[in-house]
Amino acid sequence: METAALRELKERFARSFMDVLALRLLEREGTWGYRLASRIEETYGVRVGPSVIYPLLRDLEERGLVEGREERIGGRRRRIYEVTERGREFLEEYRELLRRQLDSSDLIP
Amino acid sequence: METAALRELKERFARSFMDVLALRLLEREGTWGYRLASRIEETYGVRVGPSVIYPLLRDLEERGLVEGREERIGGRRRRIYEVTERGREFLEEYRELLRRQLDSSDLIP
């Protein structure tokens, strides 16, 4: 079972670090906005509408963390995003921060 | 050296999870608001004024995660906060969430 506290923590993570969450999913497999939004919904149980996912992906691209390429399947266009080297470095810094929280070394000034 | 990206991530953590950060510091050593605020400033480099720390501590107490007791040193009152059992359970859930992020098991629906 999932406690209410855990539920709230996950929701807060998804909201505050949606960019990191998106990046982590894209690291596993490059994909397009619509599909990415569904995956975030599945894994973190939060609603991710178009007004959230598209500005987010644009922001990630402006920060150089992902790279999008236009693709056409039939007449339908899709913008596939892949994590850049810079994006992988960013994720490594994020993970280092988590590790430092787990071993409490982040609390030493 | 600390990159700008890491700086921003730490700041975001401090803002979004100030309650967790406060709880983690209190877990190491129970203390009062004014001192706790200074410690958060030292470790995470963010400004924590009285309008931030006192409502936060009250909230933590309402959630049953900390317990405060009035203390008097001379005529000056201090409210010392200690983490409760429930608070320690909450921290364990938080840490489990971090671990699941590190081994990516949180991305499996």
Place this chain on the structure above:
DNA sequence: CCGAATATATCGGATTTCCGATATATTGTA
């Protein structure tokens, strides 16, 4: 052929968060 689903994109009002300003009292120090 029509409605649902896929896919991308933006806007702006509502809500929420944030934090500076303010208040009060005590202690320590120059």
Place this chain on the structure above:
DNA sequence: TACAATATATCGGAAATCCGATATATTCGG
């Protein structure tokens, strides 16, 4: 004895965030 520092506490305007509504175009299934 006056000022800085310690200590707690609240309020409300400003700033930021959030997300529903809307728009457009294509594909797929009944």
